[in-house]
Amino acid sequence: xxxxxxxxxxxxxxxxxxxxxxxxxxxxxxxxxxxxxxxxxxxxxxxxxxxxxxxxxxxxxxxxxxxxxxxxxxxxxxxxxxxxxxxxxxxxxxxxxxxxxxxxxxxxxxxxxxxxxxxxxxxxxxxxxxxxxxxxxxxxxxxxxxxxxxxxxxxxxxxxxxxxxxxxxxxxxxxxxxxxxxxxxxxxxxxxxxxxxxxxxxxxxxxxxxxxxxxxxxxxxxxxxxxxxxxxxxxxxxxxxxxxxxxxxxxxxxxxxxxxxxxxxxxxxxxxxxxxxxxxxxxxxxxxxxxxxxxxxxxxxxxxxxxxxxxxxxxxxxxx
Amino acid sequence: xxxxxxxxxxxxxxxxxxxxxxxxxxxxxxxxxxxxxxxxxxxxxxxxxxxxxxxxxxxxxxxxxxxxxxxxxxxxxxxxxxxxxxxxxxxxxxxxxxxxxxxxxxxxxxxxxxxxxxxxxxxxxxxxxxxxxxxxxxxxxxxxxxxxxxxxxxxxxxxxxxxxxxxxxxxxxxxxxxxxxxxxxxxxxxxxxxxxxxxxxxxxxxxxxxxxxxxxxxxxxxxxxxxxxxxxxxxxxxxxxxxxxxxxxxxxxxxxxxxxxxxxxxxxxxxxxxxxxxxxxxxxxxxxxxxxxxxxxxxxxxxxxxxxxxxxxxxxxxxx
Numbered sequence: 001x002x003x004x005x006x007x008x009x010x011x012x013x014x015x016x017x018x019x020x021x022x023x024x025x026x027x028x029x030x031x032x033x034x035x036x037x038x039x040x041x042x043x044x045x046x047x048x049x050x051x052x053x054x055x056x057x058x059x060x061x062x063x064x065x066x067x068x069x070x071x072x073x074x075x076x077x078x079x080x081x082x083x084x085x086x087x088x089x090x091x092x093x094x095x096x097x098x099x100x101x102x103x104x105x106x107x108x109x110x111x112x113x114x115x116x117x118x119x120x121x122x123x124x125x126x127x128x129x130x131x132x133x134x135x136x137x138x139x140x141x142x143x144x145x146x147x148x149x150x151x152x153x154x155x156x157x158x159x160x161x162x163x164x165x166x167x168x169x170x171x172x173x174x175x176x177x178x179x180x181x182x183x184x185x186x187x188x189x190x191x192x193x194x195x196x197x198x199x200x201x202x203x204x205x206x207x208x209x210x211x212x213x214x215x216x217x218x219x220x221x222x223x224x225x226x227x228x229x230x231x232x233x234x235x236x237x238x239x240x241x242x243x244x245x246x247x248x249x250x251x252x253x254x255x256x257x258x259x260x261x262x263x264x265x266x267x268x269x270x271x272x273x274x275x276x277x278x279x280x281x282x283x284x285x286x287x288x289x290x291x292x293x294x295x296x297x298x299x300x301x302x303x304x305x306x307x308x309x310x311x312x313x314x315x316x317x318x319x320x
Numbered sequence: 321x322x323x324x325x326x327x328x329x330x331x332x333x334x335x336x337x338x339x340x341x342x343x344x345x346x347x348x349x350x351x352x353x354x355x356x357x358x359x360x361x362x363x364x365x366x367x368x369x370x371x372x373x374x375x376x377x378x379x380x381x382x383x384x385x386x387x388x389x390x391x392x393x394x395x396x397x398x399x400x401x402x403x404x405x406x407x408x409x410x411x412x413x414x415x416x417x418x419x420x421x422x423x424x425x426x427x428x429x430x431x432x433x434x435x436x437x438x439x440x441x442x443x444x445x446x447x448x449x450x451x452x453x454x455x456x457x458x459x460x461x462x463x464x465x466x467x468x469x470x471x472x473x474x475x476x477x478x479x480x481x482x483x484x485x486x487x488x489x490x491x492x493x494x495x496x497x498x499x500x501x502x503x504x505x506x507x508x509x510x511x512x513x514x515x516x517x518x519x520x521x522x523x524x525x526x527x528x529x530x531x532x533x534x535x536x537x538x539x540x541x542x543x544x545x546x547x548x549x550x551x552x553x554x555x556x557x558x559x560x561x562x563x564x565x566x567x568x569x570x571x572x573x574x575x576x577x578x579x580x581x582x583x584x585x586x587x588x589x590x591x592x593x594x595x596x597x598x599x600x601x602x603x604x605x606x607x608x609x610x611x612x613x614x615x616x617x618x619x620x621x622x623x624x625x626x627x628x629x630x631x632x633x634x635x636x637x638x639x640x
Contacts, residue, residue, distance in 0.1 A: 134477060134478050150475055158580050159612070161613045172491070258575065259477060260481040261478060288501060290481070292481060
């Protein structure tokens with residue numbers, strides 16, 4: 001008898017259901033755009049349940065072969081009850097009992113986890129975290145989130161809010177963050193922060209290549225444009241990335257001092273930009289973390305790429 | 321049959337051996353000054369072994385009643401092998417196999433832990449951390465150290481360096497820390513940092529009460545003098561404490577964002593100064609941590625006082 005897992009990834013723009021085995025091999029997969037604009041969690045969940053049934057049927061999965069369903073979703077949420085509280089990317093999901101709804105519909109046990117934690121588990125089991133016991137996983141995209149694997153287990157914190165790495169304070173009087181606080185790492189080193197830094201420098205006239213890539217409109221500049229210009233060797237773009245990455249390095253140095261991990265895994269922009277971002281991060285870590293702590297800690301890019309979302313939902317059933 | 325524990329606390333100025341039961345009740349205790357000036361770890365350990373034998377004899381402890389020996393000691397050290405690497409307060413202890421030496425001498429199993437971790441365990445079992453599952457313990461004295469209880473277990477990190485809370489960066493271009501880095505929390509909020517801040521403000525002539533308490537010599541000003549003057553209502557002293565405590569609050573807010581604890585316990589100066597320090601800490605936490613995270617987290621002074629050192633060594637045998 002096979003041992004299978006159904007994974008459901010509820011993203012802001014795209015949702016997917018997969019059928020996989022315990023090794024993370026994806027047997028069947030369906031995916032379609034999420035329509036959060038409908039603001040109707042019941043309809044979205046009904047469709048996800050159908051998608052889950054589709055992959056189970058397509059994969060000829062007998063009910064007793066499926067150990068359970070893993071759902072990766074934006075937080076805040078309660079991983080014990082499986083209630084999801086209005087994630088920024090799913091407006092209108094006020095206290096939705098996702099676990100209960102899907103369990104009732106599929107008659108299978110369901111685990112719900114926020115996407116940063118789920119992706120941390122996936123990178124740990126299948127990606128850049130393999131073999132390590134203490135892993136810090138960070139996203140570096142629209143936001144800076146994170147997940148902590150400590151002593152070989154996911155650490156969730158008291159009410160599922162551990163790992164909010166992007167909202168540590170790096171500059172006490174720094175720029176306002178989307179969260180309402182000042183000087184958060186996310187306000188200094190996320191994709192939007194990189195884009196803003198590039199745009200704000202326009203008045204100094206040092207942004208020509210970035211602006212050209214962005215199609216000539218300053219308001220359209222994104223972090224992706226900055227990364228592209230930096231890869232072409234544009235000194236201004238390189239400098240913008242270096243500044244953001246230095247803040248990122250300070251934040252990572254703090255994590256190294258506090259958590260003494262053996263691996264720090266950075267996703268998204270660090271993967272796309274490679275050494276243009278990882279280099280300044282490592283130099284800042286050298287300055288702001290102890291040799292004795294950083295010498296046992298590797299700083300590496302995330303390894304799973306496009307597979308991360310699928311494997312995140314699967315990984316919830318591999319824990320322990 | 322009783323179940324007893326021998327605890328040994330190796331301090332920089334004072335060492336103690338205690339015999340206790342599983343409830344933390346101290347049955348016998350001997351204590352004497354440490355003489356690290358001898359720089360002879362063998363002699364110090366020989367004397368500690370004698371002290372351990374003394375408390376066992378005085379308490380009529382049969383060998384099979386004693387579960388083990390707990391040793392609390394300054395780090396860095398390796399808790400697995402029990403080797404201690406030259407702690408700042410025990411100069412000359414280069415790679416001393418403390419666990420092995422004491423095990424061989426007493427024929428009892430020995431656990432060695434750094435004092436911050438051991439005290440965190442003690443506060444969790446017997447003090448201000450009772451009943452909580454996720455606890456951050458911080459000292460606020462000569463240094464700012466810490467210990468982390470996460471998911472109901474001591475979290476040590478990859479090479480026993482987790483919880484170096486005092487060496488997170490609060491001000492990237494801040495004052496030089498004793499550790500060699502810049503802008504560490506310890507350089508901004510420890511006892512010596514408070515004393516330095518008071519001394520450095522002398523040129524503005526706003527230090528009279530503190531200076532009087534210190535006996536008129538600026539170089540003699542300590543954090544204890546600042547706390548005393550603040551308790552008397554001296555506005556300058558109150559302001560110095562408030563500045564240090566604000567940095568402390570930012571550091572604690574970072575811990576709350578990263579670890580989502582349910583209790584933060586602060587020792588030493590926070591205990592002596594009470595609300596003069598805890599008040600500004602709580603205000604900074606309110607500014608720099610999310611409501612959702614801080615609402616589940618109590619910030620409290622340490623509860624064990626003078627009993628902390630004895631119970632720290634005992635607590636090593638109560639884990640799990």
